[in-house]
Amino acid sequence: DTGVSQDPRHKITKRGQNVTFRCDPISEHNRLYWYRQTLGQGPEFLTYFQNEAQLEKSRLLSDRFSAERPKGSFSTLEIQRTEQGDSAMYLCASSSRDTALHEQYFGPGTRLTVT
Amino acid sequence: AQTVTQSQPEMSVQEAETVTLSCTYDTSESDYYLFWYKQPPSRQMILVIRQEAYKQQNATENRFSVNFQKAAKSFSLKISDSQLGDAAMYFCAYIQGAQKLVFGQGTRLTINP
Numbered sequence: 091d092t093g094v095s096q097d098p099r100h101k102i103t104k105r106g107q108n109v110t111f112r113c114d115p116i117s118e119h120n121r122l123y124w125y126r127q128t129l130g131q132g133p134e135f136l137t138y139f140q141n142e143a144q145l146e147k148s149r150l151l152s153d154r155f156s157a158e159r160p161k162g163s164f165s166t167l168e169i170q171r172t173e174q175g176d177s178a179m180y181l182c183a184s185s186s187r188d189t190a191l192h193e194q195y196f197g198p199g200t201r202l203t204v205t
Numbered sequence: 206a207q208t209v210t211q212s213q214p215e216m217s218v219q220e221a222e223t224v225t226l227s228c229t230y231d232t233s234e235s236d237y238y239l240f241w242y243k244q245p246p247s248r249q250m251i252l253v254i255r256q257e258a259y260k261q262q263n264a265t266e267n268r269f270s271v272n273f274q275k276a277a278k279s280f281s282l283k284i285s286d287s288q289l290g291d292a293a294m295y296f297c298a299y300i301q302g303a304q305k306l307v308f309g310q311g312t313r314l315t316i317n318p
Contacts, residue, residue, distance in 0.1 A: 123305065132209075132296050132308030133250075146305065181250070183306075192238050192300050196250040 092116075094197035096182050102203045103172055110168045111200045115184030122165050123194060124157055125181040126150065133181055139165060140187075172204045207232045209299050211309035218287045219317050225272075226282045226312045228297030235259075237301040239273070241282045244311075245293040253295070256280065284314075292316045 095114045103109050115122050120141050125133035136155070138146045141162040151157075154172075159165040169176055179201050183194040209230045218224035230239070241253040256264045256273050264271050268288075272281045284291055297309040 125306075130311070132298075132311050133306070135305035135307070138305060148305075192302075193240075193252055193255065194300075194306060195252075196242075198249040 094182055094184050094195050096180075096197040096200050098200060099198060100201050100203075102205065105172055105174060105204055107172055108168065108170045109172060109202065110166055111180055111182075111202075112164060112166050113182030113197060114164045115182070116186075116195055119184035119186045119195075120162065121185045121187065121194075122159055123183040123185075124165070124167055125183065127179040127181055127199070128177075136167075136180075169202075172202075174204045177202055177204045207234075207299055207301065207307050209297055209307050209309040211297055211312050213312045214310070215313045215315070217315040217317055218284075220287055220289060222287055223283060223285045224287055224314065226284075226295050226297075226314070228280045228282070228309055230278050230280065230297070230299050230307075232278070232299065232301065234301045237299060239271075239280045240298045240300070240306070241269070241271070241280075242296045242298055242308075243291075243293045244296065250296070254282065287316050289316050289318060 097112045122139045124136040127133040137157050139159040154170045157167045179199045181199045182197045185194045237258045239256045242250045243253045244250045254266045254269050268285045270283045294311045296311045298306045
């Protein structure tokens with residue numbers, strides 16, 4: 091079990107550019123979550139997949155944000171036309187439907203800085 | 206909507222002493238789970254302890270224990286025999302069903318040697 095991995099770990103981009111992050115969940119975990127964490131705050135939910143289906147999206151996820159999980163394995167989160175307010179840590183987590191306790195395992199996150 | 210509140214932005218404790226972190230939550234559901242997560246500086250979030258709402262017995266994991274008061278919607282974390290490695294941000298979180306975690310604002314815990 092290699093845990094949840096995220097790539098890249100850090101991303102610096104200029105305002106207006108597009109960025110894409112990748113998350114690889116723990117193998118055989120069918121649920122995958124994206125959260126956003128700003129400095130000094132708790133993570134906030136963005137979106138959630140069960141297998142390849144995107145089941146819920148937060149109102150935080152504006153139309154500049156899109157997430158996919160095409161084959162029910164890894165997921166990508168794309169931000170178009172980045173703004174300075176998008177600067178944050180983007181966390182990915184996964185869980186298994188076999189885990190009745192609903193424990194989510196987190197990746198190390200991707201820190202985005204928009205200049 | 207469910208909310209989670211941590212009223213202590215920062216706490217400090219002497220090494221080997223005991224510290225309690227507070228958390229309250231608001232929900233109209235009766236079946237849910239509560240968690241404490243630890244996020245060390247520049248490291249990923251890890252689960253410290255979990256509590257199922259239907260269980261009256263308070264959860265315990267080694268030096269970590271909770272005081273779960275369902276009627277009061279309170280879920281505090283007690284760390285006994287504090288160690289330098291316990292220094293981190295601690296987040297209280299709520300989940301109902303296989304859905305999103307709702308986190309509190311966090312408490313930064315400092316351990317004084």
